[in-house]
Every structure is written in structure tokens, then in C-alpha cells.
Amino acid sequence: MNFQRSEEQQMIIENLRKFLDNEIEPAFREHGEGFIPREKMQGWVQALTEFGMTKAPFGEEWGGFGMDWLTHLMVFEEVAYTSLDIAIPGFINACGAELLRRTASEEIQQKYIPDILACNKFIAIGISEPDVGSDVAAVKTRAVLEGDHWVINGEKTWITNGEYADVFICTCLTGEGELTHILVDREEHGFETVGIPKMALNGQSTSQVFLSDVRVPVSNTIGERGQGLKNTLKIFEYARCHMSMWGVGVARRAMDESIKYSQERKQHGKLIAGHQLIADKIATMATKIDAARLLTYRAIDMVERGARADKECAMAKWFGTEIAVTAARDAVEIHGGNGVTKEFIVERLAREAIVSPIPDGTTEIQKLIISRALTGEQAFR
Ligand SMILES: Cc1cc2nc3c(=O)[nH]c(=O)nc-3n(C[C@H](O)[C@H](O)[C@H](O)COP(=O)(O)OP(=O)(O)OC[C@H]3O[C@@H](n4cnc5c(N)ncnc54)[C@H](O)[C@@H]3O)c2cc1C
Incomplete structure (x- = not known):
């Protein structure tokens, strides 16, 4: 078991981070939170496909990179860290293409998959x-x-x-x-x-x-x-791993913003980073982020190997999205009054985090899936 990024993954993530910081972050800030028109969104997400977003897990015959879902999810986490709005279309295109790859006729696959991976089509x-x-x-x-x-x-x-x-x-x-x-x-x-x-x-x-x-x-x-329900449940496994990394991206950004702020803001004669209750919040964020990421890596590894992974995907989805909620709330608190102003990004993160546990099965539903796998008792009907 190796928890390190491969050299190739490391290179992709480093280059991607530079691109996100230098190009996407300023452009997204300038645009603001309003609806991103299709052409603008397409320009951004197409640029991201060159780093493996959407393309990484698919073979070259589809115009993909022939890598894996883990690499795509690493890329997705980075983009989510910068802007969930810009990360989400590629997440759905990846899951949609996977649904077609698994179940559609060859004619449909040829007609749509390459354009979906390249984000020429949504x-x-x-x-x-x-x-x-x-x-x-x-x-x-x-x-x-x-x-x-x-x-x-x-x-x-x-x-x-x-x-x-x-x-x-x-x-x-x-x-x-x-x-x-x-x-x-x-x-x-x-x-x-x-x-x-x-x-x-x-x-x-x-x-x-x-x-x-x-x-x-x-x-x-x-x-x-x-077979619609069965095939939906399979695609939920991929989607839930994305949702978890969505949470990890938001939580990690909330943590980094908190670290930066706590190293600048002084109260009671010292940096607030030095106050033990602030230190507790930051340490908790860091640990939960790592735990959520590891749960997701395990889940997607099982999915890729063809193992049954509904329980593991549910664990990752529940945990990853809920830690975003607590991390973003703690980040707002660490920022004090500034945390609720538009001047600081943690205000946006808190709103985004609250949305996170809902799509692709709520936290309650994930818990029912986990307990069903453990007890054999069907909680749904
Ligand atoms: C931003 C966003 C994007 C989305 N994207 C898509 C998409 O692309 N495609 C798509 O098809 N859907 C999408 N959804 C829908 C999403 O999957 C549903 O909102 C979600 O499954 C919950 O359904 P609901 O909103 O109808 O809530 P409800 O099912 O009405 O649930 C309401 C509450 O009751 C709880 N609840 C329900 N049943 C049980 C139970 N048996 N035991 C305990 N508690 C229960 C829920 O957990 C929740 O707290 C999206 C939602 C959001 C917010």
C-alpha cells in the first residue's frame, strides 16, 4: 500500500495548482458568484481537462489519458479548493461518460464520450x-x-x-x-x-x-x-467519491484560510494561532481532512478494482461532506466578525459547505447504506 502520489501525479498537481492560482482564481474572483455563461465555463473546464480533469480515467481511444480515477479525483480536489463552481461540470461529465462507457451502445459511446471528456459537450x-x-x-x-x-x-x-x-x-x-x-x-x-x-x-x-x-x-x-436503478447505484459510487473530495476541497481551503488569518491576527497580546482553542480547531480540521481523503482513496480504489464498495463510498461521502460543514463553520469563527463579511472567502465556503451533504444521497441516506451493509437490515422500505 503506497500513500504517496506518483511522480506523474505530483507533477500534474503542482502544475495545476500554479494554473489555478495564477489564472482561474483571479478570473473567478473577477466574475463573482453569478451564473457563469456556457462559453466562459467551457473555456475554463476545457483548460482543466489538459490536467486530467475528466480525461484521466478514460482510455486514449476516447481521447482520455489512460490514467485512473484517483488522479482525476486529486485534480478535482484541487479545482474544488479554488472554485467548486468550476469543478462541478467536470465531475458530472466524468460520471456521465462513465455511465455511457459502462452501459451504452457502441454507437452512442462513439458519438458522445470523446466530446464529453473534452468538455465540448456537457x-x-x-x-x-x-x-x-x-x-x-x-x-x-x-x-x-x-x-x-x-x-x-x-x-x-x-x-x-x-x-x-x-x-x-x-x-x-x-x-x-x-x-x-x-x-x-x-x-x-x-x-x-x-x-x-x-x-x-x-x-x-x-x-x-x-x-x-x-x-x-x-x-x-x-x-x-x-436496469436504470442498478446502473444509477453504480454511478452513485463514483459520484459519492467526488462529493467527498468536494468536501475535502472546501475544508482544506477553509483550513488554509484559517491558518493564514490566525498567523496574522493578534488578540490578548499574541497571535490567535497561539491560543489553544484555535489550535484545536486547526488540528481537528487537518486530521479530518486527511481522514476524509483516505476514506475516499480507499473507496475509489475498490470501485476501480470492481469490488463492492457501496458501504465505503457512503462512508467517504458522509464524512467528506460533513467535515466541510464543520471546517467552514470553524473557519468563520476563527475569522471572527470578518468571517461573515464578503471580504473573506470563508463566508462563501460556509454557504457552499452547507450544500455539500445533500446531492447524491444525504448524510442520513449514507448512514442507512452503511448500517444496512453491517446489519443486513433494510432501512429504506
Ligand atoms: C446542488 C444540488 C445538486 C444536485 N444535483 C442532482 C443531479 O445532478 N441529478 C439528480 O438527479 N439530483 C440532483 N440533486 C438532488 C439530490 O440528489 C437530492 O436533493 C437528494 O437526494 C435529497 O432529496 P430531496 O432534496 O428530495 O430530499 P428528501 O428526500 O425529501 O429528504 C428530506 C430530508 O429527509 C431525510 N430522509 C429522507 N428519507 C429518509 C429516510 N429513509 N431515513 C432518514 N431520513 C430520510 C433526508 O436525509 C433529508 O434530510 C442535487 C441536489 C442539490 C442540492
């Missing part, structure tokens, strides 16, 4: 609906067969990348208790999206998706009919 994955959240099996969006076409009607919500999406993987009810993934191409088949304003992460897109009598050829079925 993909979105839609399970959630106004009445369907934690209970992913309860999907209502219906696809009915008419000849050699599906006709889809329904509404999805909270869809990441929604407004950018050229391609939408829609989880549809295709029969009694039968969920199926269907690929909808915005240009060929059409769907409408409306952005959802949130407390944070408004730079990237979270949207409603409306499908009204959308006709899609049956050949756009992704995976076998009725």
Missing part, C-alpha cells in the same frame, strides 16, 4: 423530481413506447449541468417498477431547462428539466431496459 444526469428525492426508486417521469420511439413526459429537478447540457440521461419509468435510462439529445430531441437560484454555487448550473412529449429513438436506451 452531460447531465437526472433522477430527482419534485416528489422524488432520497427515494430514487419512486421516479414518475414516464417513457412510453410508440413504435421505435420512446415518448417521454415528466419533470426533473436539481439537475447539475442542466442549463449547459447538450445531453441528458433521463431516468424514466418504463413499466411497473421498471426504471430505464434514456439519452435525450437537446438538439435532436429537445428539452427545456430553468435554473434554480440557491444559497451558493450559483456560478454553475442546477436546474429543472421539463420533458413534454419528447420523442427519442429506442436506440438511445442506455443499458438494458429496467
Whole structure:
């Protein structure tokens, strides 16, 4: 077991950090927290693919780097440290491409995967609906067969990348208790999206998706009919590792900002870094960040080796996203009154952190998955 980065990974991360600090951070600050238009976002995420974002785990036949998910996640952590808004589209493109790589026909793979990896196209994955959240099996969006076409009607919500999406993987009810993934191409088949304003992460897109009598050829079925839930659960494993690293990125930034501030701010005649209760907060952040990262490295290693990893991915997702919440809160406290002003980035981190535990299964759901694996008792129904 080797916990060191390889030389190649080290080089990628060092170069990436310089690029993020010198190019992305100032550009993102100048843009502010408002919605990042597609072209601008695309320019940024395409530049990041050259460091392995999205491309690292995929073979050269797809235009990937033939590396691994671990490297992609290391890159994702770095980008999340600088800007979650800019990190998220590549996360969804990577998971969407993996879903296609695992389950789509060769024709669909050839048509979409290279463009998704290069971020020439954006993909979105839609399970959630106004009445369907934690209970992913309860999907209502219906696809009915008419000849050699599906006709889809329904509404999805909270869809990441929604407004950018050229391609939408829609989880549809295709029969009694039968969920199926269907690929909808915005240009060929059409769907409408409306952005959802949130407390944070408004730079990237979270949207409603409306499908009204959308006709899609049956050949756009992704995976076998009725396998939508099973295939979703597999992709959740990748997504949950990303969510954990999302938390690690936010928590690490919160810690670094706290260290810097505590080394400058004096109270009671000394730097606040020297006060033991501040030292406790920083030591706790550092330890939890390492623990979350290690949980994630284990989880993604198991996923890559094809081992069952639902429990380990759930542990990583729960822990990684929740430590972001506590680290960001502690960072605000370490900054005192300054921590709640727009002048200091920890204010933004705190809002972003609060969002973290929700997507891809809440903390409660992760705990149910972990306990089910340990006790064999099904807590969901
Ligand atoms: C920023 C963001 C991006 C997202 N991106 C996507 C996306 O790209 N695609 C997509 O399909 N969805 C996406 N989602 C949706 C996300 O997966 C859901 O919000 C999440 O699964 C929770 O569902 P819900 O919001 O309906 O909450 P609910 O399921 O209504 O849950 C409400 C509360 O009840 C708790 N709860 C529910 N069931 C149980 C139970 N059995 N036991 C104990 N507690 C329970 C939950 O933990 C939560 O605290 C996104 C959400 C956000 C916030």
C-alpha cells in the first residue's frame, strides 16, 4: 500500500495548482458568484481537462489519458479548493461518460464520450423530481413506447449541468417498477431547462428539466431496459467519491484560510494561532481532512478494482461532506466578525459547505447504506 502520489501525479498537481492560482482564481474572483455563461465555463473546464480533469480515467481511444480515477479525483480536489463552481461540470461529465462507457451502445459511446471528456459537450444526469428525492426508486417521469420511439413526459429537478447540457440521461419509468435510462439529445430531441437560484454555487448550473412529449429513438436506451436503478447505484459510487473530495476541497481551503488569518491576527497580546482553542480547531480540521481523503482513496480504489464498495463510498461521502460543514463553520469563527463579511472567502465556503451533504444521497441516506451493509437490515422500505 503506497500513500504517496506518483511522480506523474505530483507533477500534474503542482502544475495545476500554479494554473489555478495564477489564472482561474483571479478570473473567478473577477466574475463573482453569478451564473457563469456556457462559453466562459467551457473555456475554463476545457483548460482543466489538459490536467486530467475528466480525461484521466478514460482510455486514449476516447481521447482520455489512460490514467485512473484517483488522479482525476486529486485534480478535482484541487479545482474544488479554488472554485467548486468550476469543478462541478467536470465531475458530472466524468460520471456521465462513465455511465455511457459502462452501459451504452457502441454507437452512442462513439458519438458522445470523446466530446464529453473534452468538455465540448456537457452531460447531465437526472433522477430527482419534485416528489422524488432520497427515494430514487419512486421516479414518475414516464417513457412510453410508440413504435421505435420512446415518448417521454415528466419533470426533473436539481439537475447539475442542466442549463449547459447538450445531453441528458433521463431516468424514466418504463413499466411497473421498471426504471430505464434514456439519452435525450437537446438538439435532436429537445428539452427545456430553468435554473434554480440557491444559497451558493450559483456560478454553475442546477436546474429543472421539463420533458413534454419528447420523442427519442429506442436506440438511445442506455443499458438494458429496467436496469436504470442498478446502473444509477453504480454511478452513485463514483459520484459519492467526488462529493467527498468536494468536501475535502472546501475544508482544506477553509483550513488554509484559517491558518493564514490566525498567523496574522493578534488578540490578548499574541497571535490567535497561539491560543489553544484555535489550535484545536486547526488540528481537528487537518486530521479530518486527511481522514476524509483516505476514506475516499480507499473507496475509489475498490470501485476501480470492481469490488463492492457501496458501504465505503457512503462512508467517504458522509464524512467528506460533513467535515466541510464543520471546517467552514470553524473557519468563520476563527475569522471572527470578518468571517461573515464578503471580504473573506470563508463566508462563501460556509454557504457552499452547507450544500455539500445533500446531492447524491444525504448524510442520513449514507448512514442507512452503511448500517444496512453491517446489519443486513433494510432501512429504506
Ligand atoms: C446542488 C444540488 C445538486 C444536485 N444535483 C442532482 C443531479 O445532478 N441529478 C439528480 O438527479 N439530483 C440532483 N440533486 C438532488 C439530490 O440528489 C437530492 O436533493 C437528494 O437526494 C435529497 O432529496 P430531496 O432534496 O428530495 O430530499 P428528501 O428526500 O425529501 O429528504 C428530506 C430530508 O429527509 C431525510 N430522509 C429522507 N428519507 C429518509 C429516510 N429513509 N431515513 C432518514 N431520513 C430520510 C433526508 O436525509 C433529508 O434530510 C442535487 C441536489 C442539490 C442540492
